[in-house]
Amino acid sequence: MIELRGITKAWPGGAGVQALDLSVPEGECCALIGPSGCGKTTTLRLVNRLVEPDAGSIRITGQDALAQDPVQLRRGIGYVIQEGGLFPHRRVGANVAVVPALLGWDAARTRARVEEVLALVGLDPAQYRDRWPHQLSGGERQRVGVARALAADPPVLLLDEPFGAVDPLRRAQLQQEVLALLKRLRKTVLLVTHDVQEAVLLGDSLALMRAGRLVQHAAPAEMLARPADGFVADFLGADRALTRLGLFRISDVPREAASVPGEALPEATTLRDALSAMLERGVTALPVAEGGSLTLEAVLASR
Amino acid sequence: MRWTWRNLDSIGAALGEHVLLVGAALLLAAAVALPLGVLAARRPVLRAAAMGGSAVLYSVPTLALFALLVPLLGLGFRAALLALASYAMPVLLRAVVTGLEGVAPAVRDAADGMGLTPRQKLWQVELPLALPSMLAGLRVAVATLVSAATVAAYIGGGGLGVLILTGLDQGHTEKILVGATLVCALALAADTALRRMQRA
Numbered sequence: 001m002i003e004l005r006g007i008t009k010a011w012p013g014g015a016g017v018q019a020l021d022l023s024v025p026e027g028e029c030c031a032l033i034g035p036s037g038c039g040k041t042t043t044l045r046l047v048n049r050l051v052e053p054d055a056g057s058i059r060i061t062g063q064d065a066l067a068q069d070p071v072q073l074r075r076g077i078g079y080v081i082q083e084g085g086l087f088p089h090r091r092v093g094a095n096v097a098v099v100p101a102l103l104g105w106d107a108a109r110t111r112a113r114v115e116e117v118l119a120l121v122g123l124d125p126a127q128y129r130d131r132w133p134h135q136l137s138g139g140e141r142q143r144v145g146v147a148r149a150l151a152a153d154p155p156v157l158l159l160d161e162p163f164g165a166v167d168p169l170r171r172a173q174l175q176q177e178v179l180a181l182l183k184r185l186r187k188t189v190l191l192v193t194h195d196v197q198e199a200v201l202l203g204d205s206l207a208l209m210r211a212g213r214l215v216q217h218a219a220p221a222e223m224l225a226r227p228a229d230g231f232v233a234d235f236l237g238a239d240r241a242l243t244r245l246g247l248f249r250i251s252d253v254p255r256e257a258a259s260v261p262g263e264a265l266p267e268a269t270t271l272r273d274a275l276s277a278m279l280e281r282g283v284t285a286l287p288v289a290e291g292g293s294l295t296l297e298a299v300l301a302s303r
Numbered sequence: 304m305r306w307t308w309r310n311l312d313s314i315g316a317a318l319g320e321h322v323l324l325v326g327a328a329l330l331l332a333a334a335v336a337l338p339l340g341v342l343a344a345r346r347p348v349l350r351a352a353a354m355g356g357s358a359v360l361y362s363v364p365t366l367a368l369f370a371l372l373v374p375l376l377g378l379g380f381r382a383a384l385l386a387l388a389s390y391a392m393p394v395l396l397r398a399v400v401t402g403l404e405g406v407a408p409a410v411r412d413a414a415d416g417m418g419l420t421p422r423q424k425l426w427q428v429e430l431p432l433a434l435p436s437m438l439a440g441l442r443v444a445v446a447t448l449v450s451a452a453t454v455a456a457y458i459g460g461g462g463l464g465v466l467i468l469t470g471l472d473q474g475h476t477e478k479i480l481v482g483a484t485l486v487c488a489l490a491l492a493a494d495t496a497l498r499r500m501q502r503a
Binding site: 048050071072073074075076079081082083084085086087088089098099102148158 | 407409410412413414415416417418419420423428431432
């Protein structure tokens with residue numbers, strides 16, 4: 001659980017954070033979005049006190065973060081940044097072992113944990129442990145960055161544009177994998193991104209900021225369906241209704257019992273992709289692989 | 304070559320003095336440059352002052368610096384040592400500062416964010432990453448000092464310069480050649496050793 005209350009931080013150049021209230025329930029992921037300079041990265045860095053607030057309170061898993069030693073606090077919070085921020089002079093294994101080493105774990109425990117987290121992020125420990133960061137692709141570096149953040153098993157993770165440096169083709173797969181991983185490990189996550197699609201995919205809630213203030217904090221489907229104002233609507237994009245359909249699957253809506261001809265879609269298909277298939281085929285109903293059919297009316301009713 | 308064979312011990316002593324002078328000057332220079340560089344890399348005002356001051360120091364000709372120090376410290380090893388150290392210090396300082404500044408901001412940020420203390424960040428991350436730049440600076444400093452130490456003979460600093468200087472005085476070509484050859488050999492050997500270290 002991350003709880004920010006009345007957090008204020010003024011920068012000399014403006015664009016700080018003003019009287020921000022934000023809470024992320026345990027095991028959920030909150031995606032901070034907004035135009036550049038809106039204060040989203042400052043907000044993230046306030047949580048692990050890389051930035052110190054002028055006023056307000058921060059509680060992490062019930063503890064007053066401002067009363068703790070910042071160095072100790074940070075060792076208990078996973079931190080992932082763009083490109084991973086790996087130490088170039090250390091091999092992958094040593095990079096992952098940074099926080100365990102700071103916490104004084106013994107060699108055997110550290111080694112076992114390094115192998116475990118590398119496997120968690122989809123990297124074969126035997127193959128990757130002894131490589132140097134410069135020998136990895138952008139996506140692999142990012143995976144190592146995530147493994148490093150998970151190494152000491154912190155309950156809270158901060159992700160700052162974690163997929164920004166990964167090429168678009170690999171990004172979607174990495175996002176899906178990280179999403180599944182975070183859900184499985186039940187981490188409480190604060191994610192900063194400028195990509196609405198990424199925020200919608202990964203966030204249990206979206207927090208949209210503008211000029212240091214929180215404009216709207218809601219579940220993705222809610223925010224996409226009912227943006228608080230014109231700014232939110234603009235930021236989410238003209239295709240926000242389509243983005244929202246991407247949140248639902250065929251299995252989430254009622255189906256017709258009767259089958260229709262054509263190639264069947266599995267019920268795990270998103271309504272966005274199903275609608276796209278209808279447009280492509282010029283039909284108003286699609287057969288579903290698990291039985292029955294999906295109609296355009298059902299898609300429209302999901303609003 | 305008769306002179307050489309008869310004077311191997313004094314040639315060896317001169318070589319030893321030369322190495323000692325260079326080594327001690329390097330240690331002294333590093334003892335100033337390393338902490339000053341670490342401080343200056345974080346403080347823009349101090350950085351400007353230190354880099355500016357050391358550029359002036361470096362541009363003073365070796366012989367002039369020796370001459371300036373004689374009234375203060377007299378003739379001998381100490382004056383030569385101080386002059387050489389103040390000659391090498393700017394080179395090392397620049398190498399430390401540029402090395403530390405070359406550490407990627409994301410790497411520093413990650414170090415802070417994971418909970419390294421400032422001291423741990425310096426020793427475990429920043430200095431190791433600045434090492435290539437520092438070794439490159441050390442190579443320049445060593446090459447400069449090995450040749451500059453030759454001039455130290457003028458103020459009684461000893462070393463291989465004495466062979467060259469007295470050789471010139473006495474018109475003793477062999478003595479000059481032995482001194483000059485050993486200076487060159489020393490410079491090349493030190494540079495080769497440091498280049499190997501840089502690669503490793």
